[in-house]
Amino acid sequence: MATNDPIVKKDFAEALQSVPKPVLYLVLFLFAGLPLFFPVKLPNKPIDASIDCFAQLMSLPEGSKVLIASDWTNSTRGESMGQMEALLRILMRKKIKFVVYTVADPQAPEVARFTIRKVAAEEAKAGGYGYKPFQDYLVLGYYPNAEGTTTAINNKFLSICEGKKDYPEDSPPMDVLRSPVLQGVKSVADFKDLVLVTASSTNTVVIERVTKVPLIFMVTGVMVPENTTYYASGQLKGLCGGVKGVYDLETLMEYGLNVDGPHKITSDKYSEVIPGFPGKQNEGKGTAYYPSLHFALFLLIIAVVAGNVGMILAKRRAG
């Protein structure tokens, strides 16, 4: 039924406070989506936590071994896959063998295998050493009980390998204890680092239970504040957080640390020169997604400021 109610026109203050949701969503979609199609390279100053992460990984001697806890799936691939790819590029270029396990999600081992195969193929294509499953890396699979398994890793690492099989090339699955990757490994202390790539609460499970090996965490953006406490206390040797962390790592891989040049990156903590991998494929998901994060944050700030300006104007008008 038609009514004769006059249409109330919103004033500026009210309009600022009541932007319709669809408009906000559309603007965010454009702000976050367009940079993916029109890539821009933004200036970046890596933070200390990322620099520590890079320095710790680059200090690994060639041929050493690293344990990776891959506790992420594609729900956070924007951050976690970028972190995993950057980590794998560094490890593969330094010819470091690694063992991957999962305690967070049954999908995670398959996603980790996919990422490892992808990076290994890229590196081989670029003339690097082509990593082979079972010979150069192992994927132990999924362990449903995070707490018990992580305690066992610290107490007696090989106990979690018993009965596990992995797939060598052109051969049926074999007992992982026969893999060259585990030769000489008796304890978790035989790994140089435990790198946790996670999007779930396995960070606390690891930090509470693993004491015999240096820890590096690669976490999603929302997990950074919590994990900064462990980084600040020295429990973590490095922390790579969110898309910004990935972009930091990729920037450091390209330009190195304390390396002279137009893009010289310095740190108060490190005086030595740590060269990166100039000329190689260092750009990944961090470089691709950082502009999206950048402009989405910009929009968030604009939205919050607009809402507050509207509120202040409305308050003034009301006296």
Add this chain to the structure above:
Amino acid sequence: MIDIAAQLVPKTMWNAPNNSTELWTRIVLALLVGIALFVGLLNAPIQLRKPIIFTVTFVSGLFYVLFWLYPAPINRQPSDGPRNTFEALSFWISDSQGVIADLTNIIASFLIGLGIYSLMRVHIGKIKKQQRDWEFSVVLVSSMVLMVIFGYVDFYMRLQPGNSKMAGSGYVGWTFWQFGKDLLFNGLLQNMDAGMFSIVAFYILSAAYRAFRARSIEATILLLTALVVMLSLMGLVEFYWAQGVDAMHLSNNFKLDNIARWLRGNFQTPAIRGIDFGVGIGLLAMGLRLWLNLDKTGSDA
């Protein structure tokens, strides 16, 4: 022949040489004890259920309490053996932890199986009775069945000699089953997973716009702090801010990254540490209540 208990160094009470009579005897005994326990639990009188749960909880908790608090062997070598009862217990706890971890993994796997059974029971029942939104249940059940079929066939094919190349990313040697599994897992499930999570960004923006208002002094401080931290994550803003600070010959402390670092180091981290400390004490209290069966609920209260 499958190498069960292939890792025998050090030899413990939990393992035995591969394919030995001792190993098979232990396996058969463990199976018999397991079946006896299963049947016993199924036929246990109702009044005994609570004491059984309490006993299992207490013994399980006691093992990990001892594991963390009882002195552990230091720098133990494979040839080392206990010299007295005190050390024997220490060795036993250390050797048993891996087995207990395996046991908890098996129990957790059963829980996953129980979850799948429960999900299927509810949704198949819904489809049979054609209850409200039963069409969604058809999608769920068929997705699960298809994923299981394609997943297992693909897994089985990869196990066959000469098929390991199927694991590569170049579609080498792929058949209908590999393409099917790839479509279901990488093509659909993983992308839907990522799609669901990305929706959060839209809610965050909408919620921040409507709720993040400077209505009090505390809210204003929070707002300004958040703005500084967000600005410090924006490379372009940080770069030009730093240029401005340098141009005005101000102290480096005024650079965005340094302000953000100061905020993180002096406010955010101590606050989170305090919260974590409180949560930790709460968890300890809750753990003790569960372990010692002090939690009284329902008719026990």
